[in-house]
Amino acid sequence: MAGSLLAFFTLMDNQDGIIVKGKSAAHSSPPTSRPPLSDSLHLDVKMSAIDLTLRADPPKFDLELYIQNYKGRTRFDRLFLIGRSSVPLCVDALKAAITEAKRGKDAHRYREAVECLRVAAPSEPEATFDQAWLEALEAANLLETSRLLTELKGYKNNLIKESIRMGNEDLGKHLESIGDLNAAAETYSKMRPDVSTPKQFLDVGKHLVRVSIQRREWGMVSAHLSKMGGAQHAEEEKTVQPYLKIAQGIALLGQDRFRDAALSFLSADSSIAASTYSEIASQNDIAVYGGLLALASMDRNELQSKVLDNSQFRTFLEQAPHIRRAVTQFVSGRYSACIAILESYRPDYLLDIYLQKHVAAIYFQIRSKCIVQYLIPFSCVSLDTMNQAFGGPVQGIEDELSDMIQSGALEARINTIDKLVTTKAANPRAKMQESALRAAENYEKQALDRLRRMGLAAAELELKGGKKMGAFPSSQGDFLSEESLEL
Amino acid sequence: MDKLASALLNFPPAGGAPDDDRYHWAAKSHSQKVDQLAGTPHFRESAAQLLDHVDPALNSISHLSLLSAARSANSLPQAELLAKVSIFLSTFDARQIRYAGKPFSVLLDWLVGWTLFPASVAVELLTTALLRLDPTGSVLTSHHVALVRLAFDTDNVELALPILEKNIVFYPGAKGQLEARPLCASDLPPVSYMTVESGLTKQLTSGDVLQYDLLRGLCFIQRRSWAQALEALERVITYPARDNHSCSKIMVEAHNKWILVGLLLNGKTPTLPNHTAAGAQKAFATLGKPYQAIGKAFEESTAESLRTEFESVGPQFFSEENNLNLMRLVMQHYQRWQVLNLRRVYTKISLEQMRARTQSAETAAPLATEAEMEALVQQMIDEGMLSGAIERPADGGPAYLAFHHHETDAQGGELTEAEFARKMARAAQRLAGLEPLVKATNERLGTNREYVRFLALQQKKDKDARRDYDLSFLNQVEDEDLMTGVVAGF
Numbered sequence: 001m002a003g004s005l006l007a008f009f010t011l012m013d014n015q016d017g018i019i020v021k022g023k024s025a026a027h028s029s030p031p032t033s034r035p036p037l038s039d040s041l042h043l044d045v046k047m048s049a050i051d052l053t054l055r056a057d058p059p060k061f062d063l064e065l066y067i068q069n070y071k072g073r074t075r076f077d078r079l080f081l082i083g084r085s086s087v088p089l090c091v092d093a094l095k096a097a098i099t100e101a102k103r104g105k106d107a108h109r110y111r112e113a114v115e116c117l118r119v120a121a122p123s124e125p126e127a128t129f130d131q132a133w134l135e136a137l138e139a140a141n142l143l144e145t146s147r148l149l150t151e152l153k154g155y156k157n158n159l160i161k162e163s164i165r166m167g168n169e170d171l172g173k174h175l176e177s178i179g180d181l182n183a184a185a186e187t188y189s190k191m192r193p194d195v196s197t198p199k200q201f202l203d204v205g206k207h208l209v210r211v212s213i214q215r216r217e218w219g220m221v222s223a224h225l226s227k228m229g230g231a232q233h234a235e236e237e238k239t240v241q242p243y244l245k246i247a248q249g250i251a252l253l254g255q256d257r258f259r260d261a262a263l264s265f266l267s268a269d270s271s272i273a274a275s276t277y278s279e280i281a282s283q284n285d286i287a288v289y290g291g292l293l294a295l296a297s298m299d300r301n302e303l304q305s306k307v308l309d310n311s312q313f314r315t316f317l318e319q320a321p322h323i324r325r326a327v328t329q330f331v332s333g334r335y336s337a338c339i340a341i342l343e344s345y346r347p348d349y350l351l352d353i354y355l356q357k358h359v360a361a362i363y364f365q366i367r368s369k370c371i372v373q374y375l376i377p378f379s380c381v382s383l384d385t386m387n388q389a390f391g392g393p394v395q396g397i398e399d400e401l402s403d404m405i406q407s408g409a410l411e412a413r414i415n416t417i418d419k420l421v422t423t424k425a426a427n428p429r430a431k432m433q434e435s436a437l438r439a440a441e442n443y444e445k446q447a448l449d450r451l452r453r454m455g456l457a458a459a460e461l462e463l464k465g466g467k468k469m470g471a472f473p474s475s476q477g478d479f480l481s482e483e484s485l486e487l
Numbered sequence: 488m489d490k491l492a493s494a495l496l497n498f499p500p501a502g503g504a505p506d507d508d509r510y511h512w513a514a515k516s517h518s519q520k521v522d523q524l525a526g527t528p529h530f531r532e533s534a535a536q537l538l539d540h541v542d543p544a545l546n547s548i549s550h551l552s553l554l555s556a557a558r559s560a561n562s563l564p565q566a567e568l569l570a571k572v573s574i575f576l577s578t579f580d581a582r583q584i585r586y587a588g589k590p591f592s593v594l595l596d597w598l599v600g601w602t603l604f605p606a607s608v609a610v611e612l613l614t615t616a617l618l619r620l621d622p623t624g625s626v627l628t629s630h631h632v633a634l635v636r637l638a639f640d641t642d643n644v645e646l647a648l649p650i651l652e653k654n655i656v657f658y659p660g661a662k663g664q665l666e667a668r669p670l671c672a673s674d675l676p677p678v679s680y681m682t683v684e685s686g687l688t689k690q691l692t693s694g695d696v697l698q699y700d701l702l703r704g705l706c707f708i709q710r711r712s713w714a715q716a717l718e719a720l721e722r723v724i725t726y727p728a729r730d731n732h733s734c735s736k737i738m739v740e741a742h743n744k745w746i747l748v749g750l751l752l753n754g755k756t757p758t759l760p761n762h763t764a765a766g767a768q769k770a771f772a773t774l775g776k777p778y779q780a781i782g783k784a785f786e787e788s789t790a791e792s793l794r795t796e797f798e799s800v801g802p803q804f805f806s807e808e809n810n811l812n813l814m815r816l817v818m819q820h821y822q823r824w825q826v827l828n829l830r831r832v833y834t835k836i837s838l839e840q841m842r843a844r845t846q847s848a849e850t851a852a853p854l855a856t857e858a859e860m861e862a863l864v865q866q867m868i869d870e871g872m873l874s875g876a877i878e879r880p881a882d883g884g885p886a887y888l889a890f891h892h893h894e895t896d897a898q899g900g901e902l903t904e905a906e907f908a909r910k911m912a913r914a915a916q917r918l919a920g921l922e923p924l925v926k927a928t929n930e931r932l933g934t935n936r937e938y939v940r941f942l943a944l945q946q947k948k949d950k951d952a953r954r955d956y957d958l959s960f961l962n963q964v965e966d967e968d969l970m971t972g973v974v975a976g977f
Contacts, residue, residue: 405832417835417880417887433907440914447921449762451656451928453727455678458931459658461693463728463735463764 005090008120012084019085060348063092069274069282073176073214074353076100076109082351083116089351091121098126106179107138141178148174165194172207185211202228202240209247213280218254221247242268243277246286250354253289258362259297265290266306270315281354287316289355291323295338296365300331300373335370336389342366368409371401375412375423383419491533494524495541495549499583511669514548518586521552535562538571544578548587551575555590558597569603576616584620585670588686592630599633606641610634614650620687621677624653625924628681628688631655632695635702644706651703652715656924657681658696659688665934676927697723697737704741704748708813713752720745721760724771728764734771740808742771746778747813754824756782777804781814785821790846793821797848821848823867830875830890837887838864838877857886864888 009019063082067075076097083093094117101110111134117127152167172187188207195201205228212220225248228240245268252261265286274283281289294307307313307327317324322341329338342363349355355362371390375381386397401421404410411424456462498517499510524530534556543550554575557563563571572594584591595616598609613634618624631650638647657678666679681687700722707716723741728734749757756779759768772779777800784793797818805811825845829836842853842860854860867873874891902910932938 402832406828413834414832414836415834416837416840417884422834430902433902437910437914440911440918444914444917444921447918447925448654448656449725451921451924452654452722454928454932455655455657456696456727458935459660459691460662461658461660461691461696463693463726463733463766464730 004122005087005120008090008116009087011119019087060345063089063096067096069284070278071275072210072279073104073106074279076104076106076113077214078353080109080113080116081353081356083113083120085356086347086351091117091124094120095124095126102130102133105137105141105174105177107134107141108179110134110137144174145171145178161194161196165191165196165200168194169203169207176207176211181211181215185215206240206243210279213247213250216254218251221251221254225251238269239272239276242270242272242286243280245269246277246281249286249289249293250280253293253354253358256358256361258293258358258365262290262293262297263306266294266310266313268312268316270312282319283316284319285352285354287313287318287320287323288349288352290316291320291327292342292349292355292362292366295327295330295342296362296369299369300333303327304331330370330373333373335374339367339370339390367400368404371397371404372410375410375421379423381421381423383414383416383421386421491524491530492537492540494520495537495553496546498546498548507669507672510671514583514586514671518548521548521587525552525556531556531560532562534560538563543571543575544580547575547580547583551579551584551587551590551594555593565603572598573608573612576612577619579616579619581619582671582673585680585685585687590686592686592688595630596633599630599637606637607643607646610638610641610643610646613637614647617650621681623677623923624650625655625927626657626659626678626681626688627655627691627696627699628659629691629695630688632691632699632702635699635706639702639706639709642709644709647706651706655699656928658691659683660690661931661935664931665936667934676923676930678927678931693726694735694737697726697735697741701737701741704744708744708748713748717745717748717752717757720748721757724767725760725763726767727762728766730766731764732766732769734764734767734769738767739770739774742767742775743778743808744810744813746775746782747810747817750782750785750817751813751820754820754827755786781817785817785824788825790821790848790851793818793848794851818848822846822854822863823872826864826867827873830873833890835887835889837885839885841888861886 013019063079067079070078079093079097079100082089083097084090086093094113097113098110098117101113111129114127114129117124121127148167148171152164152171155163155167168187168191172184172191175181175184175187185208188204188211191200191204191207195204205224208224209221209228212218212224225244228244245264249261249264249268252258252264268286268290270283290313291307294303298306307317308324308331322345326338326341329335329341346359346363349359367390371386374386374389383398386401390397390400398414398416401410401412401414405412405414413422413424414420415422497520498513500513534553538550538553538557541550541553554568554571557571558568576594576598595613598604598613601609604612613630617628617630617634634647634650638644638651644651659678659682661678664679666675668675668679670680670685683690700719704716704719704723707713707719720741724738724745726735726738746756749755759771763771777796780796781793781800784796787793797814802811802814805814822845826841829841829844838857838860841864842857844853845860846853854863861877864873864875864877868875868877875888876891877886877888879886
């Protein structure tokens with residue numbers, strides 16, 4: 001059993017998936033799905049060879065409770081991702097995903113999930129294809145599609161705008177549910193010309209945003225959102241505000257624009273019911289996304305004013321008290337505590353559908369910021385102190401510091417002999433002097449260059465067209481045949 | 488013969504010419520007369536004897552014609568002729584020679600073509616003569632091109648440096664110049680007399696100009712004067728073009744060397760100046776690929792890709808492009824630059840750590856022993872590339888390198904007021920030195936027929952535009968506004 005799990009994750013690893021390993025114990029999964037202890041040790045050894053991102057801690061959340069927060073197609077996506085990425089939750093999540101898929105109409109998803117489970121845990125009852133169901137489903141889907149298409153054609157012939165819009169919406173929803181996202185997006189966008197009320201306008205936008213998010217087309221998400229942004233009724237806008245902000249945040253996160261994404265999450269209105277946006281994210285997610293991204297991109301003052309003192313966002317933060325703690329620790333200057341909290345939650349975030357790809361980058365930014373902030377009040381710090389504050393057992397802080405200095409994130413010098421880090425104070429006077437001298441030098445160079453160009457132009461010596469490359473006889477190149485530089 | 492002598496000594500007039508105009512006419516007629524005389528057989532026969540009586544510094548035109556005659560008649564012993572030529576070239580009166588450009592050019596051409604002089608002497612004489620003619624060194628002539636080639640081919644770069652280090656901004660062959668001053672005027676910028684018409688240079692092509700700068704670059708490379716080499720090569724690659732597609736082979740060659748020199752000088756690939764011609768940029772992008780790849784690999788933190796790049800292209804290729812030695816030097820310098828870059832991160836670092844952190848591009852691995860590392864660092868310190876010192880603690884701890892940082896000094900890298908003022912003054916002086924060049928350019932532009940026509944057109948256009956504006960404004964004014972005095976000024 002553990003063998004098959006190992007085979008599965010090796011496969012996932014080969015497909016560049018992220019693997020989050022946990023201890024086999026301490027989770028609410030049925031005993032059958034848990035690998036025996038001895039095997040799991042063996043697995044541990046092999047797994048750590050596979051991926052260095054492996055962590056000893058299991059995720060801190062409960063799968064059932066976690067998935068309850070969502071509705072719609074994102075449930076399957078999330079379960080399936082966890083199934084493919086988390087060692088302790090693999091079988092549970094895949095089984096839940098299969099159940100979820102069976103509830104829906106998307107045959108492709110069902111196949112995918114079952115295939116994964118077949119590799120990971122062949123002995124599970126869910127691991128066999130329900131061929132009869134599958135065939136019935138596919139037949140029903142086809143029938144439904146053609147029915148809706150015929151209906152739509154009828155509406156179009158009658159030229160009733162409202163019916164055409166509804167026909168398109170029904171068809172779009174159906175296509176989305178059977179997993180044909182491309183066609184769904186196309187159909188949804190056909191609704192646009194027949195929109196008559198602000199609510200319908202927003203619905204079209206929401207459909208398109210949802211589909212684009214599923215297709216991971218972040219640029220499209222932003223484009224649809226900006227279309228939704230303008231010209232709406234104040235009332236409708238209010239209810240849809242968190243949806244817009246969250247979708248915008250996710251899209252920006254997908255495009256690596258951490259600071260903009262953080263600002264977007266932080267401005268989400270918490271007074272609107274979570275059900276309006278549960279098809280893309282939960283309240284907990286908003287707190288985590290907003291908090292983490294703010295930590296990665298803002299300084300202490302901004303964190304205080306925009307995160308902790310933000311009454312809107314406080315409601316979200318209550319859902320994720322550890323993020324609140326981490327931010328507070330950062331603001332009050334206890335950077336190692338902040339990092340410790342975040343590190344303990346790293347496996348959780350690696351299982352998040354939108355965060356997974358960015359966890360490493362976000363954590364790296366937070367860590368560098370902690371180090372930079374830590375060094376600000378000092379002119380000289382001993383490496384040992386820094387190691388205690390930040391160093392992991394594996395890697396000393398020195399290499400990290402040297403990387404940061406080299407990349408320009410930190411202005412400091414390391415003294416490896418006396419084990420000191422000296423921060424470099426900016427010297428505006430020296431900078432001014434240097435820039436003045438450089439400006440004079442540049443001026444001279446430019447002036448000469450311009451004079452030369454004018455001289456060439458006056459003598460009509462510029463290169464002329466007509467004779468392209470090799471405008472000069474090759475014999476002119478021959479005299480260079482000797483290289484006289486001596487070594 | 489006495490008649491000849493008196494004719495030859497007739498110019499310059501005793502006591503000097505009263506003004507430029509008279510000097511001009513006198514010089515002109517004298518030069519013509521000497522030309523006529525030089526055609527007579529009698530002149531040729533007595534040239535050798537007359538040479539001793541005509542002072543090269545005073546009667547330069549006459550002396551020059553005698554030298555040519557003596558040479559073509561073969562009437563002087565070799566050594567004596569050479570001595571006379573050398574004396575003439577180092578003492579001639581540059582103002583007179585403006586009127587005898589053609590024979591003077593012929594003399595300089597002998598110098599390059601002759602194998603009688605040792606090359607070093609020829610280079611030195613040519614340099615002296617050119618600088619006497621044009622002390623600013625701002626005009627390119629055909630002799631410059633010959634000089635740089637001779638100096639480079641015969642390995643006599645150092646003697647030509649006074650010329651090579653000058654900034655050339657003028658080129659002969661400008662059309663439509665209206666020069667009112669006589670050729671001998673003392674305030675005449677060199678560009679106005681170093682012309683094809685005066686015979687002091689031949690007409691140049693763009694190929695000549697490009698070659699001159701490329702060869703200058705090669706000369707500086709030979710001297711390992713990387714900054715000057717980079718500047719010279721940059722002049723080649725930014726050579727202006729009239730259209731968007733032309734590019735010369737010489738420019739591509741210069742571009743490839745320019746990348747390598749940039750790596751040696753700054754440790755990173757130089758960025759192409761914005762005003763590089765579009766056609767050249769395209770050509771560089773395709774034909775300079777191997778070099779750009781080398782530049783990219785050079786900036787990486789491990790030597791592996793640099794070595795792979797070098798080996799995949801192969802020494803054969805670089806040798807065919809005449810860049811093999813330069814390329815080898817780049818490979819050698821990779822580790823040096825890694826060491827140098829550590830200065831940005833460390834104040835003190837043990838040699839052992841340095842050894843582990845830097846790699847030789849030749850083997851793509853760290854050096855084998857600490858001693859090798861020490862030798863390399865010491866060499867860099869000795870060459871002045873690195874400012875720092877190797878220290879060995881007395882308690883037997885590991886040897887380490889302490890970088891000397893400006894910013895760790897007491898003043899934090901700041902110059903003292905006096906030092907700064909001195910540097911600024913020097914910069915200002917250099918800028919002031921450009922003034923004559925700017926003035927000459929300005930004058931030439933002002934007297935250029937095409938520019939004057941352009942300016943007149945522009946002024947007319949401005950006037951038209953102004954009138955149109957006034958009209959349209961008046962049309963916009965409402966009747967009521969007439970009372971408020973809006974249009975009072977019109």
